[in-house]
Amino acid sequence: MYSMSKRKSTLVIAALLGGLLWYSGSVGVVAQAGEGNGGSKTVEYTPEGKMKRLSPAAYRKWVYVGTPVTPNDMNDGKANFPEFHNVYMDPESFAYLEKTGKYRDGTVLVKELVSVGQKEASSGAGYFQGEFIGLEVSVLDTKRFPKDPGHWGYFSFGHSYPLKEVSLPNKVDECNRCHEANATDFVFSKHYPVIRAAIAAAGK
Amino acid sequence: MYSMSKRKSTLVIAALLGGLLWYSGSVGVVAQAGEGNGGSKTVEYTPEGKMKRLSPAAYRKWVYVGTPVTPNDMNDGKANFPEFHNVYMDPESFAYLEKTGKYRDGTVLVKELVSVGQKEASSGAGYFQGEFIGLEVSVLDTKRFPKDPGHWGYFSFGHSYPLKEVSLPNKVDECNRCHEANATDFVFSKHYPVIRAAIAAAGK
Numbered sequence: 271m272y273s274m275s276k277r278k279s280t281l282v283i284a285a286l287l288g289g290l291l292w293y294s295g296s297v298g299v300v301a302q303a304g305e306g307n308g309g310s311k312t313v314e315y316t317p318e319g320k321m322k323r324l325s326p327a328a329y330r331k332w333v334y335v336g337t338p339v340t341p342n343d344m345n346d347g348k349a350n351f352p353e354f355h356n357v358y359m360d361p362e363s364f365a366y367l368e369k370t371g372k373y374r375d376g377t378v379l380v381k382e383l384v385s386v387g388q389k390e391a392s393s394g395a396g397y398f399q400g401e402f403i404g405l406e407v408s409v410l411d412t413k414r415f416p417k418d419p420g421h422w423g424y425f426s427f428g429h430s431y432p433l434k435e436v437s438l439p440n441k442v443d444e445c446n447r448c449h450e451a452n453a454t455d456f457v458f459s460k461h462y463p464v465i466r467a468a469i470a471a472a473g474k
Numbered sequence: 475m476y477s478m479s480k481r482k483s484t485l486v487i488a489a490l491l492g493g494l495l496w497y498s499g500s501v502g503v504v505a506q507a508g509e510g511n512g513g514s515k516t517v518e519y520t521p522e523g524k525m526k527r528l529s530p531a532a533y534r535k536w537v538y539v540g541t542p543v544t545p546n547d548m549n550d551g552k553a554n555f556p557e558f559h560n561v562y563m564d565p566e567s568f569a570y571l572e573k574t575g576k577y578r579d580g581t582v583l584v585k586e587l588v589s590v591g592q593k594e595a596s597s598g599a600g601y602f603q604g605e606f607i608g609l610e611v612s613v614l615d616t617k618r619f620p621k622d623p624g625h626w627g628y629f630s631f632g633h634s635y636p637l638k639e640v641s642l643p644n645k646v647d648e649c650n651r652c653h654e655a656n657a658t659d660f661v662f663s664k665h666y667p668v669i670r671a672a673i674a675a676a677g678k
Binding site: 331402448 | 530534535537538540541542543544545548549553554555558559560562565568588591592595596597598599600601602603604605606652655656662664665666667668671
């Protein structure tokens with residue numbers, strides 16, 4: 271290894287490059303364009319600035335961070351976010367979070383909404399996940415959201431199927447203000463133990 | 475590409491091999507030893523047959539499949555599985571499931587237990603994840619569990635921290651019988667929408 275020939279070097283470089291390409295393909299994530307410089311390509315937009323709906327085949331292999339459940343039956347039959355909220359972070363941004371404890375420019379969080387199915391099972395009484403019913407996405411992107419608080423944009427593809435194919439960003443008052451006021455750095459990490467553990471371990 | 479030289483073929487093979495190795499490393503999973511032949515190396519055992527506790531750095535990057543919640547306050551203060559159960563599948567077995575609709579020999583499911591933190595938040599009333607409190611693992615392994623129903627083995631590292639470092643398999647009556655009687659192919663996929671979607675999409 272220490273006296274590597276040119277031929278061998280080429281092979282090693284090819285192998286590493288193959289690794290990167292293969293991994294990108296396997297998680298369905300487009301390579302990031304300039305870490306820390308905004309312009310995430312994990313999500314795509316129409317020329318009018320509408321976000322294109324992400325593929326479940328991609329985000330369901332991202333890093334899962336936590337699941338609140340706000341069941342309709344605990345919210346007068348109509349929860350703001352029915353009912354389970356499975357939340358994922360794109361893996362490159364999670365790796366950055368693990369290293370630095372910070373959300374990098376380009377961070378994407380997906381919130382997949384799932385209905386309550388059963389409320390009683392062999393494991394006890396509780397809430398059990400039924401069917402996929404909705405999808406929301408938030409993105410930290412300094413270039414796309416230069417004036418929004420924290421540079422976070424929030425998108426909803428609906429709370430019932432069929433989902434919308436594209437989504438304009440929600441108004442600042444609809445999402446951003448609540449995240450700014452009630453979350454930490456705009457992320458509800460207090461409900462996401464995987465994020466809290468990653469931040470706690472960063473730099474150790 | 476159609477008249478590939480020997481040299482180029484070697485490079486391509488090296489690249490693909492590099493890809494596989496790189497991916498295995500990135501998700502913290504040891505390569506499988508013979509798909510369909512048992513002997514999963516995703517989990518490790520002591521010579522006495524105790525499973526070694528898995529690293530969160532590995533399984534928290536596996537494929538998330540679903541979260542039941544059986545809160546203590548809905549189960550007379552003492553749920554069998556307190557309280558959120560975040561369930562993951564190792565990525566190679568999930569890829570096999572997506573392709574075939576079947577659980578391959580070597581499938582590993584991790585159930586990470588998380589306490590209920592808050593019950594009220596800006597998003598409504600409900601159950602919100604608090605702290606990690608426990609860890610259980612099930613493995614389909616024909617070689618290690620030749621006589622257990624379905625060849626599934628079940629391990630618990632505890633329902634409160636600190637977790638055990640190693641775990642003997644639970645007795646068949648403690649876990650396996652209930653999975654055999656109440657689950658589908660020993661997996662509670664009825665509570666895991668990600669698994670149901672993968673099986674439904676297999677072969678399409």
